[in-house]
Amino acid sequence: MKITKTPSAPCWVDLSTPDTDAARLFYEGLFGWRSEVVPDSRAGGYGMFRGPGDALVGGVGVLRDPKQPAAWLPYFQSSGIDAVVARVKGNGGSVAAGPTDVMEQGQLAVCQDPSGAAFGLWQPVNHPGFGVVNEPVSFCWFELVTHDPDGAEDFYQSVLGWGARRRTLGAGEYTEWSVDDEPFGGMLDTASASFPEDVPARWTVYLAVADTDATAARCGELGGRVLVHPTTIEPGRFAVLADAWGASFAVIAYGAGAGAG
Known part of the structure; x- marks a missing residue:
């Protein structure tokens, strides 16, 4: 991204x-x-x-x-x-x-x-948005969790014109979103990713960090929670955290040579 x-x-x-x-x-x-x-x-x-x-x-x-x-x-x-x-x-x-x-x-x-x-x-107009992305402690990825990936793909392509590329991820599928061939996020199907049935559709924002384990530990020290413990996946090591008021977000330390898309 x-x-x-x-x-x-x-x-x-x-x-x-x-x-x-x-x-x-x-x-x-x-x-x-x-x-x-x-x-x-x-x-x-x-x-x-x-x-x-x-x-x-x-x-x-x-x-x-x-x-x-x-x-x-x-x-x-x-x-x-x-x-x-x-x-x-x-x-x-x-x-x-x-x-x-x-x-x-x-x-x-x-x-x-x-x-x-x-x-x-x-x-x-006067506020353009992000001043930095992909650097440690800035945002780097945007992921939709949904019960209806086919419907979501149609919706976002029709509304925002995104590209969507599906690939195999473990036992399920992962869709990668892009704008002008530049990947910026993805989509997970709650069924193929084995989410509980009552998980609502939502967007998860990811931040790049230097050390996922240290960030997760620090989150707990500050009164937050670790929702998904640090786990190594293809791009690097990630975790899903929540702040002290329940707002969730993900962090990822990209592996050697891995980019944000």
């Missing part, structure tokens, strides 16, 4: 959480990020995380609906957000919020695919 201004490519992530101040401290302690709160009162306390080279890696905002769980949300870039939202609705998805202006920074919408997996759309 690389930083790109290409429409439909991943361009941002943010965390919705009930306690933004404590969450900022958690991720500062886990990844060594620096955080700051947007000074404009219209931002409602929204914060930014900075990582390698002080570049922007993601955002954090207060959870607006206390009934919703804390979660990381990926955003995909749009050059015509109204048309993309129309395609979401026309292909069986739904729109939870927007499109709406975010001060002078851009326009956003929050959508769900037909299986209920949430994702964001971002049409940039």
